[in-house]
Amino acid sequence: MKKAVQFGAGNIGRGFIGALLSQSGYQVVFADVAEAIIDKINEDKTYTVHVMDVDCKDQKIENISGVNSTKPEAIDEIASADLVTTAVGLVILPRIAPTIAQAIEKRMENGVKEPMNMIACENAIRGTSQLKKAVYENLSDAGKAYADEYVGFADCAVDRIVPPVKSENFIDVVVEEYFEWDVEKSGLKGEFPQIKGMTLVDDLMAYIERKLFTLNTGHCITAYLGNLRGIPTIDKAIADEEIFGIVSAAMKESGDGLIKKYGFDPEKHAAYIKKIISRFKNPYLQDDVTRVGREPLRKLSPTDRLIKPMMTAAGYGLPVDHLVIGAGAALHYDNPNDKQSVELQEKIGAQGVRAAAAEITGLTDEGLLDAIVAEYEKLN
Incomplete structure (x- = not known):
């Protein structure tokens, strides 16, 4: 054996x-x-x-x-x-x-x-x-x-x-x-x-980014928006009509970037997104938004699930409005039991939202930074 x-x-x-x-x-x-x-x-x-x-x-x-x-x-x-x-x-x-x-x-x-x-x-x-x-x-x-x-x-x-x-x-x-x-x-x-x-x-990066830009992107945006509304679990958060709309649109934006980059079949990728969202709805899992949203500094980093798909789609001239909402929601994540969340809020308190966002995300695109800050303010 x-x-x-x-x-x-x-x-x-x-x-x-x-x-x-x-x-x-x-x-x-x-x-x-x-x-x-x-x-x-x-x-x-x-x-x-x-x-x-x-x-x-x-x-x-x-x-x-x-x-x-x-x-x-x-x-x-x-x-x-x-x-x-x-x-x-x-x-x-x-x-x-x-x-x-x-x-x-x-x-x-x-x-x-x-x-x-x-x-x-x-x-x-x-x-x-x-x-x-x-x-x-x-x-x-x-x-x-x-x-x-x-x-x-x-x-x-x-x-x-x-x-x-x-x-x-x-x-x-x-x-x-x-x-x-x-x-x-x-x-x-x-x-x-x-x-x-x-x-x-053979081509692992296509599979890595398909998963990262779809499951992980949608999962964490669901968590951050749910957390802002005091919703405790992913299945309950995605059941909120407004959250569902934002998450679905964000996953389509990230998916459009993937389709351009790797030549994925649009219909098959749309079915993949639909399958992922159905997994979020699984009532048996009772997945806490605090578990999914943990370590926001990592999730807001340049190569991870919020900023990388945003930059990929934006690089092809595609819309990223709902991915921007996700980044704004992530900046709000405030959990005293999460070391990275505490550090995130300290950075925002000391530097202001824009400077902190620029440092954490590595973004140099002034328009995207302005948009993230604007969504952050709206979510207040």
Whole structure:
């Protein structure tokens, strides 16, 4: 049986990536710092994924174990793995890189010639490339040469909504039916992994930006507008007629930019948007607007889900009025429990909205900045 180490035993790790690996015949070792979760996984050796959608069903996940990712045992597990995946968040990737590097050095010392592949399943553009850079910074010259030959680093795009719903058993997970996992073939070494639900693709950026400019763009605008109106969850926010209209229009604007850039079929992309919005309406997920809206500085950055699609569409001379509303709403996000939200509001308080927006978004287009500030003021 092939073995996979899944860094991150949180909801995405258990409800999406780890579950698919187990269902594809892998022995899955979850690596995490959360002792309670790791202990429970080792005690039960199984958990349940509750698929809550139009059709509800339960999936039993087996062939699993857990290891503390900070302990030497984690190095041993990685050194004997065929595949390493992550779902930990971009900021954590550099922290797990030394452990992965030590495992690669151990494989080299043991004379292992079978390839091992790494796939960082993060909600970001080219997360695996960022992991590779951090891993190589921790490798010896010999280790780098070995990794060049025997360790694959494949970028991917992932999409599944896994809200923090509490179950009777705290390692069980609630997920939606829909998921997408697109992996760039060129980064893999040896035989391609045979994983249920994984799609191997050549042009990954088209899939990354399709997801980022559609799901992530619409999701966060729904969250920020819902938060402004005191609506607690995504399904209730998208049920608001005015919010639905703004979000739908923003997703069409971002989609028009994608169609120009990648030549997507307009009818198929319109159907994709329609499917995404239907996912927002899923009443079973109860996805908090505070979860979806968290880390607004990252979401307002030049390469992320609000500004990048705005600049892409604007670059083709296309309308961006509703994307601008989304950016204005994001600037209002005020959550004392979110470090980035606190920093955002401090910047606005100290510099004013326009200067803060210019710094955070990286925008130099005066007209777009004026429009964002105007929408910000209207949303007051």
